[in-house]
Amino acid sequence: MVSLKSALAKPFAKTIKKSILKWANNPIETQDKVFQKLIKEALNTKFGKDHGFNAIKSHEDFLKAVPVRDYEALKSYVEEVVAGKENILWKGKPIYFAKTSGTTSGAKYIPITKESMPTHIEAARNAILMYIAETGNSKFVDGKMIFLQGSPILDKQNGIQLGRLSGIVAHYVPKYLQKNRMPSLETNCIEDWETKVEAIVDETLPENMTIISGIPSWVQMYFEKLIDRTGKKVGDIFKDFNLFIFGGVNYEPYRAKFESLIGRKVDSIELYPASEGFFAFQDTQNEKGMLLQLNSGIFYEFIKADEFFNDNPKRITIKDVVVGVNYVMIISTNAGLWAYNIGDTVEFTSIKPYRVIVSGRIKHFISAFGEHVIGKEVEQAMKHAIEGSKIQISEFTVAPQINPESGLPFHEWFVEFENEPENISDLEQKIDTLLQNQNSYYFDLIKGNVLRPLKITIITKNGFQNYMKSIGKLGGQNKIPRLSNDRKIANTLYALKLTK
Structure with a gap:
C-alpha cells in the first residue's frame, strides 16, 4: 500500500523538475541575472565601495575591478565581519559562520547569509526530488534516513552562530522528514567519532533504513560496525535500503567495496556541497556529472588549471567553457564571497545542460x-x-x-x-x-x-x-x-x- 507521503512526493518532484529545467535550459541568461543581482545587492557594502561596484555593468568591468582571491587574500574583510561589523562583504550581517579548518590560515570563518542559507537546503532536497521524478521510486520516503555528519552544537561569535556546515544544516531538516531522520539529536552531538558511530549503530539497527548518506570513507566505517555487530550484510539488515547519497569525494574507488558490504547494488546520488555554497548535484542516473546550480545566488568563473599559476590567467564564464578541460572554479556569492577561489578543480562532462565532476584540488x-x-x-x-x-x-x-x-x-x-x-x-x-x-x-x-x-x-x-x-x-x-x-x-x- 502506498503511503500519502510517498504518493504526494511524485507530483511535487515533477513540479520541482519543471522549475529546474527552466533555468537549466536558459543557462547564460540565468547566470547574467544572478551576476546583476549580486552586484546590485552589494553596492553599498564596504567591499562594493572599495571595488567600484556602482560602475560595474558587465563581466568585463568585474574582471578589471575584482581580482581572484583565496581566503587569505579576503581575510581582512572576513575579520571585520567576524568582529560584528555590518555591510562589509554583504548587506547586514551573516546569520552563521561555517567554521572550517584551513591548512595555512588556521580556522576559516565562511559567512552564510539569510539569502544563501536556503540554497544549501533546497539543492539537497532537489537532488532527491529529481531522482524521484526520473525513477518513479518514492517508497523510501516512508523509511528512516541517516546523514553521517558533524555535531549540530553551535557556538557564538559576536552574536553570530558558528559551527561546521553539516551541523548548521542539521537545524534545517523539513518538518515532514523530522520523524524519519536519524540519528537522534543526542547521538548527533557526540563529539568522539568512534563513540558516535557505535551509538548510531545502536539506534539504527532496529529501524527500517531506506536512505544512508555521508562521506564514503565514514559510511564505510558505519557499515563495517553494523556487520561486526550482526554478522550480516548491510542489505540484509536493512532490506529496503536502496539509495546512498554522498559528497565530498569520488565514490568510484569505494564502489566495489560498498557493494560487497551491502551485498547488492544500490542507486546513488552525488552532491557537491561546500561551506561556500551548494554547487551541484546529480540530476540523473543515466549521465555522468552533476548539474551545476546556476540559479542559486552563485556566479561562476573558470580558469584553466594548467594556466592558473601564470601571471594573468584568463577568467571565463560558463559561456566559454568546453567539455573535458580541467578548470579552477571561481565563485561570487550572495554570502559575500567575491571572485573567490575555493581551491577545487572541475571538469565539464556536458554543456547542455552544464554538468561537472570534481577533478581535484588545485593544491592537491x-x-x-x-x-x-x-x-x-x-x-x-x-x-x-x-x-x-x-x-x-x-x-x-x-x-x-x-x-x-x-x-x-x-x-x-x-x-x-x-x-x-x-x-x-x-x-x-x-x-x-x-x-x-x-x-x-x-x-x-x-x-x-x-x-x-x-x-x-x-x-x-x-x-x-x-x-x-x-x-x-x-x-x-x-x-x-x-x-x-x-x-x-x-x-x-x-x-x-x-x-x-
Whole structure:
C-alpha cells in the first residue's frame, strides 16, 4: 500500500523538475541575472565601495575591478565581519559562520547569509526530488534516513552562530522528514567519532533504513560496525535500503567495496556541497556529472588549471567553457564571497545542460618533476586497474618519493586493501600504464628515465582511520587528500608504523 507521503512526493518532484529545467535550459541568461543581482545587492557594502561596484555593468568591468582571491587574500574583510561589523562583504550581517579548518590560515570563518542559507537546503532536497521524478521510486520516503555528519552544537561569535556546515544544516531538516531522520539529536552531538558511530549503530539497527548518506570513507566505517555487530550484510539488515547519497569525494574507488558490504547494488546520488555554497548535484542516473546550480545566488568563473599559476590567467564564464578541460572554479556569492577561489578543480562532462565532476584540488596535485598529476587521474587509474578483479580497496593516497635510498624517484601509492592482490607488481604496472595513458607529462618522465614506475606501499587494516585519529580529524566531513606534493602524510604513516 502506498503511503500519502510517498504518493504526494511524485507530483511535487515533477513540479520541482519543471522549475529546474527552466533555468537549466536558459543557462547564460540565468547566470547574467544572478551576476546583476549580486552586484546590485552589494553596492553599498564596504567591499562594493572599495571595488567600484556602482560602475560595474558587465563581466568585463568585474574582471578589471575584482581580482581572484583565496581566503587569505579576503581575510581582512572576513575579520571585520567576524568582529560584528555590518555591510562589509554583504548587506547586514551573516546569520552563521561555517567554521572550517584551513591548512595555512588556521580556522576559516565562511559567512552564510539569510539569502544563501536556503540554497544549501533546497539543492539537497532537489537532488532527491529529481531522482524521484526520473525513477518513479518514492517508497523510501516512508523509511528512516541517516546523514553521517558533524555535531549540530553551535557556538557564538559576536552574536553570530558558528559551527561546521553539516551541523548548521542539521537545524534545517523539513518538518515532514523530522520523524524519519536519524540519528537522534543526542547521538548527533557526540563529539568522539568512534563513540558516535557505535551509538548510531545502536539506534539504527532496529529501524527500517531506506536512505544512508555521508562521506564514503565514514559510511564505510558505519557499515563495517553494523556487520561486526550482526554478522550480516548491510542489505540484509536493512532490506529496503536502496539509495546512498554522498559528497565530498569520488565514490568510484569505494564502489566495489560498498557493494560487497551491502551485498547488492544500490542507486546513488552525488552532491557537491561546500561551506561556500551548494554547487551541484546529480540530476540523473543515466549521465555522468552533476548539474551545476546556476540559479542559486552563485556566479561562476573558470580558469584553466594548467594556466592558473601564470601571471594573468584568463577568467571565463560558463559561456566559454568546453567539455573535458580541467578548470579552477571561481565563485561570487550572495554570502559575500567575491571572485573567490575555493581551491577545487572541475571538469565539464556536458554543456547542455552544464554538468561537472570534481577533478581535484588545485593544491592537491603532484608536480615534483613537472608531471602535474591530478586527483581525477589517480582515481581513474585505480578504478580501471582493479575493475573485474577481486581486489578491493578501503582508501589510498599518493605522494612523491624524491629522494629514495636507491634508484630513480617515483610516486609512492599508500593503499589500504580490503582484498590484497596476489601480485602487487602486476597491479603497480597496470596503474602506472593507466596513469601514463592519461597524463602525457608523466608518460614522458617515465620514458625519459626521470621517474621510475610507481610503487605501492600497503597500509595496515584501519591504518588511515588511525592516521586521521592521530591528527584529530576522525569522522565528520574530514577526508584524506588523494594527492600531496610533499611527504607530510607519507612520513606520518611511516612514523606511526601504519605501513606493512
